[in-house]
Every structure is written in structure tokens, then in C-alpha cells.
Amino acid sequence: MEYVFKSNDLQKKYGTFEALTGLNMEIPKGSIYGFVGKNGAGKTTTIRLLCGLQKPTAGSFELMGIKNDSPEITSARARMGAVVESPAIYKDLSAKDNMIQQCLMLGLPDFSCVDELLALVGLSDTGKKRAKNFSLGMRQRLGLAIALCGNPDFIILDEPTNGLDPQGIIEIRELILKLNHERGITFLISSHILDELSKLATHYGFIDKGRIVRQMSSDELKAECRKSNRMTVSDTKLLAKALEEKNLEYKILDANQADVYGQINFSEMAKICEQVGCEIRTMEEHDESLEAFYLSLLGGNENV
Amino acid sequence: MFRILYSDMRKLAHDRGFLATLSVNVFYPLVITLFLMAISQIFYHERLFADQVCFQFQSIAIFLVTAGTLLFTMSEYADGCIRNKIISGAKRSDIFLSAAVMGGFQGVLHSFTGCLTALLIRLLLTGEYQTYTIPEVADYWLITTMACASIGVFTTMLIMIFGGKKASYILGLFIATFMKIMSLSVLDKLYPEKGHCRLTGAKLAVYNFIDRFVPYTQLSFRPHRPFTDYMAGSAGLIILSLVIGLILFNRKELQ
Incomplete structure (x- = not known):
């Protein structure tokens, strides 16, 4: 099986506190990986290491086949999108301008994807409204649209349904499923709303005290939850x-x-x-x- | 790096913090000039001299440039955009260098706007008499521009290494205030209004160094040292900020 992310005994310490204590985790290509764990179990730390925001204390990981200490890791990250904790948006800019910023940063040759992606997340009619005046749900959608810029192969979503109304939750869920089925994008979704996650995930990783307690496919889980x-x-x-x-x-x-x-x-x-x-x-x-x-x-x- | 720089430049045009400090840059000298004009007309019945008003910018430049760069770069952190750049595969060195260039560029823009405002005030609101020649004024503005650019880079470095913490706001403005007070004190000791300078030995050397090379001091008094000293001071602060910033930002753990 081909993996988008594979970690090998990944460890992370903050002073004397061990946030990750030998994490071994594999995210299969094309899957929707539900990342489940208590607060402080190590989910966000794992995501931070994966995104390059922090460096592991020990152990290693591979992102799309590239090792974390390789200089090529940045090119692997260019094929990745993420909404970590809160969506990264320029609050003084409109939705369209935010998208153009991301296109410029990724060095995309044109902005043709902007209108399509805004329509996809239901933000095409926001006009010149500044992002700071957006509702939490709209910001979340804009964050997702930004993460989708440049056709990524892998998207990380940390609590994607946070602040969304029931209709918004359904729309985001359907969007994730659509992107996974039609474009083959692999998702890593960290969520506390387990019932919602069970409607999406094809694979699960349960983390506790900085290590993966169990990884399983949704079929295996169904069998256990029969x-x-x-x-x-x-x-x-x-x-x-x-x-x-x-x-x-x-x-x-x-x-x-x-x-x-x-x-x-x-x-x-x-x-x-x-x-x-x-x-x-x-x-x-x-x-x-x-x-x-x-x-x-x-x-x-x-x-x- | 250039694509990040282009994207940052585009953001600058919409950034409220930067635009607000730029407005202060235009309106502060104007308000001060109108106030001085009124005093001059009412009490002395004469027009203002250009000398009295055309270097208003320099007196607030330290705070304006510091506040402008603080607001711009802090919003990048607060909005999660620095984080997004790393996640999107940009190299940390490129992100830092782009931010530093933006800090310097803001300093240049502030200086340019200050110069333009001073020129318009001089032409429209004063009697135009001044004791400085045009090359001397141009020289001063060039020194001001270099000092502003270096302060912009230095302030940006502080925010980038402090990771957008509120402490960088406090530290940035504290350094600006401290340097302003210190430069006034240094100038007072080196060039006392009455009598001669009484400094000797290491203290004199340190005060001389500050006067010659520290860009914050260059904005506190009209040019009185060789141009190369000022250039070396500004370039030194820029290089120092870049080296320290690159080392620390590359090792920084972001949230």
C-alpha cells in the first residue's frame, strides 16, 4: 500500500513534557484518515510536525515518500494544503483577493482556479466583503478553498466543522467526500465530533499519550462496532x-x-x-x- | 523568494496598519505646520520659514516606522499567514527575507511620503526661506530613508523571532522609545548647548559610536557626520538583523 504519510517512532518533547512518545502512523494514499484522540493526546503536535512548523526531537517521517530531513521536503509540502487550528486568511482582503494571494505564493501561472474554488466552497457571491466580516463558517470555507489552491494531493483539516451550522457541516462533509472521490485527494481530519467523522473516514488512527493506540480501516471498525x-x-x-x-x-x-x-x-x-x-x-x-x-x-x- | 515578496507587496497595499501609519505620516506634519502658522501669524505677524517645518517627519519617524512594521508583520502572524506559507512549502529563509525586505520597503515608503509631504508644505505653506542648500536637504532625506529602512528591517526581525507574541509589540516600541531618549541624551552630552563636551575615554568612544553609526540617532539630529558613517550604520543594522533573524527564525518552533 502506498502511503502519503508514514512516521517512524516520532518523538517530540517540550522541555520535560513528552508530547509524542514514539508515534508510528501511516496514512494510506486516497484515504480520509480520521485522527482521533483526547485533548493533549498529541494530535496537534503531530500535525505541526507534519506541516513543518516544528521539528521532531527524535524519530522520522516521510511525506509523500520524502524524508523529513531532506531538503526536498518543501516540494512535498507544496503539494499539500492545510487548515490548522484556525483558517489562515488575510482579514483585510476579500475572499477572491485571499485566493489570489495564495496563487501568487504558490507561483501558479494564472488565477483561473480562483472562481472555481470559491464556487466549490459556496463563497462566489461574497464580492468585495472583507474576510474579517465573514462568519466563522465562511472563514472555514475560505480556509478550505485556500488549502485547495494548486490542486494538492493531501489536505490536513484540524476540526473542519468547528463553528459551522448543521447545513454547513453537511456541505463541508459532502465537499470532502466529493474531493476525495473525484480528485483522489487524501485527507487527514482531526476532529472531536466522532459521529461526524464516522460519516467521512475510510481509515482511523486513535492516539493517546503521544502514541498511536490503534489504526484501522472503517470496515474493520464497523466489524468491531457491529x-x-x-x-x-x-x-x-x-x-x-x-x-x-x-x-x-x-x-x-x-x-x-x-x-x-x-x-x-x-x-x-x-x-x-x-x-x-x-x-x-x-x-x-x-x-x-x-x-x-x-x-x-x-x-x-x-x-x- | 520573489513570489512570496510579490504576494507580501500586494498585501501591503491593503494593510490597514500600514495605511494608518502612512496617514499619520501625512497629517501629523500638516497639523503641526498649521498650528505653527497660526502662532506665527497671530504673535509675530510673519510667515513660517521652511526650516521650521520641513523636517517634521524625522521627529516621529522612529515611532511611525516601528509601529507600521509591527502592525503589518504582527497581522501576518495573527492571521496565520506565516504558518500558511510554511505549510504551503515555502522555505523559512525565503519567508524571513521577504518579510525583512517588506520591513525595509515600508521604511522607504514612509520616508518618501514624509519627504513629499515636507516638500508640499514647504511650497504651499511657508515663506520658503531656509538655511540649508538643496543638496544638504537631499542628503538628509537620503540618510533618513536609509535609517528608516534599517529600523524597518530590525523591527521585522524582532517580530519574526518572537513569533508574533504581544511581547514583540512591547519590545519594539520599548526599543524605539529607549533609542529616541538615548539618542537625545547622547547628542546632549556630545554637543552641549553651553560649553564643551566633557566626555572622555571609553564613554566618549561609545557615545561617538552611537552618534556615528546607530540609525535611531541619525533621525534625531540634522546630519553632522560623513555620509559614509550613516550608510555604514544603516547597512550594519540591516546585515545584523538579517543574520540574527535568519538563524533564529530557521530554528523557531511555530504554533
Whole structure:
């Protein structure tokens, strides 16, 4: 598999504080990579290193096949766009002038992409309105349009739906999906809105205490987050015996709780349990979300 | 570097901080002249001499250039545009050099505007009598332009290495104020109104050095040293700012 970004034991220290403690992360080409972690887990530090804003203390990474200490890394970054923390826009300039600034900086031969990109993000009718008078959502879209200048292969978005209204969130989501499908752009999206991320991401990276805890594709995640029936019974040992006889897949959670997978109805379940003398107290459909998976993976629910 | 420079130049034309300081540059001498004109007419019944008003810019140049470059470069940081340049693949050295050139360019523009305003004031509002010859005035404006450019580069360097922190505002304006006060003190000690200079030894050497080579001092008093001294002082500050800035900005960790 070809990777846009690959890190090898990446470390970053700020004084005595270790922000990254050996990060090994791979972003497959053409993917939408959801970067998930608590506040202070190391997401922004990783993005800063990737963008060249800071240098790693130890370890290395490759961006589009170019090593971080190579002089050629700047040419790899020229094929990249990013909206990190807040969109980088000149507040005294209009949306169009901001786009022209970016084109000039990238050394693009003409400004033909400007109108197209502004239309793409829904900012074509802002005229001479200065960016400082834009709403947060409009600024976010302009930041995205700027990041799209020069047809990048890789875009980094840090909390892209921050400050957007529900309609705006849907539009940005659709735009990301469209750009990924039609132009093959790889996205790295760091977001706290896990439910929103689950509608976009094709791959996930879960980071905690400066290292990747787990990387997986969305298919793998779906498999782990599949639907089940969560049962509370008098004794899960008896339940397990009954389920094994019926060849049903299950997962014991504790002495009284278990998840049973597959299509089963209550009366059928009641009959099975009665045969082994197990009493059913509750039974409800359980659908593990990305958020729940994340919490179970990191073992905590603070600052999600 | 040139594409970044072009993009920065384009931004300068729209930058509110720079345009505001440029307006002060035009209106301050005008207001002062009108005030002096009124006093001159009411109390002395005579027109102003050109000498009295045509070097108004020099008295505020240190603060104007410092404030203009501070506002321009600080907004680049605050708006995330320096960060965006690095993310977009620009080399740090190119970003710094472009910013430094812009700082110097702002100093030149301020000096040019000040000179033009002074010329118009002289022609329209004074009796045009002055004790300086045209080459002397031209010389002074050239020295002023060089000093402004070097102060612009120096201030830009401060902001670039401090990463747009509020401390760079304070430090920039503190240095400008300190240098202004210090240059007045140096000039007072070297050229006292009454009697002779009483400085000796190392103190005299230091004061002489400041008077000859420090651009901040060059803006505080009419030229009285060889032109080459002033040129060396301004060039020295520019080179020093570029070297220190390049080393530190290339190592700087940005947020």
C-alpha cells in the first residue's frame, strides 16, 4: 500500500513534557484518515510536525515518500494544503483577493482556479466583503478553498466543522467526500465530533499519550462496532452454555451482562434461556458507535 | 523568494496598519505646520520659514516606522499567514527575507511620503526661506530613508523571532522609545548647548559610536557626520538583523 504519510517512532518533547512518545502512523494514499484522540493526546503536535512548523526531537517521517530531513521536503509540502487550528486568511482582503494571494505564493501561472474554488466552497457571491466580516463558517470555507489552491494531493483539516451550522457541516462533509472521490485527494481530519467523522473516514488512527493506540480501516471498525443484543441475565455462564448449543456468537461483559450477535428475537431467546435455567432481566438492541468504541479503546471518557 | 515578496507587496497595499501609519505620516506634519502658522501669524505677524517645518517627519519617524512594521508583520502572524506559507512549502529563509525586505520597503515608503509631504508644505505653506542648500536637504532625506529602512528591517526581525507574541509589540516600541531618549541624551552630552563636551575615554568612544553609526540617532539630529558613517550604520543594522533573524527564525518552533 502506498502511503502519503508514514512516521517512524516520532518523538517530540517540550522541555520535560513528552508530547509524542514514539508515534508510528501511516496514512494510506486516497484515504480520509480520521485522527482521533483526547485533548493533549498529541494530535496537534503531530500535525505541526507534519506541516513543518516544528521539528521532531527524535524519530522520522516521510511525506509523500520524502524524508523529513531532506531538503526536498518543501516540494512535498507544496503539494499539500492545510487548515490548522484556525483558517489562515488575510482579514483585510476579500475572499477572491485571499485566493489570489495564495496563487501568487504558490507561483501558479494564472488565477483561473480562483472562481472555481470559491464556487466549490459556496463563497462566489461574497464580492468585495472583507474576510474579517465573514462568519466563522465562511472563514472555514475560505480556509478550505485556500488549502485547495494548486490542486494538492493531501489536505490536513484540524476540526473542519468547528463553528459551522448543521447545513454547513453537511456541505463541508459532502465537499470532502466529493474531493476525495473525484480528485483522489487524501485527507487527514482531526476532529472531536466522532459521529461526524464516522460519516467521512475510510481509515482511523486513535492516539493517546503521544502514541498511536490503534489504526484501522472503517470496515474493520464497523466489524468491531457491529450491532448486538445486550442482555442482562441472572448468570452469564448459563447463558453462554445455551448460546453455544445454538451456535450463536456472543461476548461476556461481566457476571450478568453479555452481548449476543446475530438476528434473534426475544421469544426465541427466552425459550433458550429457560432450557438452561437462566433468567432474562433485560434485553436491548445495542449499536456501538465510534464514540463508544473510542471510549472502550482508551478506557476513559474525559475530554472526548 | 520573489513570489512570496510579490504576494507580501500586494498585501501591503491593503494593510490597514500600514495605511494608518502612512496617514499619520501625512497629517501629523500638516497639523503641526498649521498650528505653527497660526502662532506665527497671530504673535509675530510673519510667515513660517521652511526650516521650521520641513523636517517634521524625522521627529516621529522612529515611532511611525516601528509601529507600521509591527502592525503589518504582527497581522501576518495573527492571521496565520506565516504558518500558511510554511505549510504551503515555502522555505523559512525565503519567508524571513521577504518579510525583512517588506520591513525595509515600508521604511522607504514612509520616508518618501514624509519627504513629499515636507516638500508640499514647504511650497504651499511657508515663506520658503531656509538655511540649508538643496543638496544638504537631499542628503538628509537620503540618510533618513536609509535609517528608516534599517529600523524597518530590525523591527521585522524582532517580530519574526518572537513569533508574533504581544511581547514583540512591547519590545519594539520599548526599543524605539529607549533609542529616541538615548539618542537625545547622547547628542546632549556630545554637543552641549553651553560649553564643551566633557566626555572622555571609553564613554566618549561609545557615545561617538552611537552618534556615528546607530540609525535611531541619525533621525534625531540634522546630519553632522560623513555620509559614509550613516550608510555604514544603516547597512550594519540591516546585515545584523538579517543574520540574527535568519538563524533564529530557521530554528523557531511555530504554533
